[in-house]
Amino acid sequence: xxxxxxxxxxxxxxxxxxxxxxxxxxxxxxxxxxxxxxxxxxxxxxxxxxxxxxxxxxxxxxxxxxxxxxxxxxxxxxxxxxxxxxxxxxxxxxxxxxxxxxxxxxxxxxxxxxxxxxxxxxxxxxxxxxxxxxxxxxxxxxxxxxxxxxxxxxxxxxxxxxxxxxxxxxxxxxxxxxxxxxxxxxxxxxxxxxxxxxxxxxxxxxxxxxxxxx
Numbered sequence: 590x591x592x593x594x595x596x597x598x599x600x601x602x603x604x605x606x607x608x609x610x611x612x613x614x615x616x617x618x619x620x621x622x623x624x625x626x627x628x629x630x631x632x633x634x635x636x637x638x639x640x641x642x643x644x645x646x647x648x649x650x651x652x653x654x655x656x657x658x659x660x661x662x663x664x665x666x667x668x669x670x671x672x673x674x675x676x677x678x679x680x681x682x683x684x685x686x687x688x689x690x691x692x693x694x695x696x697x698x699x700x701x702x703x704x705x706x707x708x709x710x711x712x713x714x715x716x717x718x719x720x721x722x723x724x725x726x727x728x729x730x731x732x733x734x735x736x737x738x739x740x741x742x743x744x745x746x747x748x749x750x751x752x753x754x755x756x757x758x759x760x761x762x763x764x765x766x767x768x769x770x771x772x773x774x775x776x777x778x779x780x781x782x783x784x785x786x787x788x789x790x791x792x793x794x795x796x797x798x799x800x801x802x803x
Contacts, residue, residue, distance in 0.1 A: 634785030706738035
């Protein structure tokens with residue numbers, strides 16, 4: 590017999606958090622493409638609590654507003670690889686800078702980060718952009734540098750944009766987002782800090798029911 594195909598459980602809870610995110614996307618969709626607008630949201634919570642599902646629902650909502658989100662998975666073993674993978678997916682339209690930063694000076698590394706940011710920027714939608722960064726606890730100096738250059742280009746071109754950083758935290762951790770990244774982000778652009786907590790009893794019951802009814 591063929592394997593049983595399971596549908597994804599329906600989206601449970603997170604009404605307040607989802608409303609904040611959809612309001613930000615709605616505002617972005619209404620901004621003129623020539624008006625500078627930058628919105629930054631931080632989403633944190635312990636691993637497996639539902640950050641990726643929340644932004645997945647947001648991505649679907651954004652598409653209804655004719656905005657195609659760009660997503661980046663920042664892996665601990667090679668944090669910058671997410672930008673290279675994004676560029677390679679659009680390789681017909683951009684030139685990917687050669688990567689040899691381990692053997693180069695600090696200034697050469699910075700120059701490579703700038704060129705990589707240019708390539709990523711060329712792949713973003715021209716009218717407005719939503720960028721979602723998963724596992725942002727893995728941000729290192731290189732990733733922060735690329736994001737800083739991206740923010741500079743968005744400001745220069747007045748590209749309306751929204752950046753969402755999803756960070757895994759231990760249940761007892763109070764660690765904040767990487768200092769290297771925080772130094773690159775204009776605090777006036779930070780609109781939301783969302784901390785996801787575990788479901789309450791009612792939400793847990795609803796979620797279990799949705800699993801049983803798939």
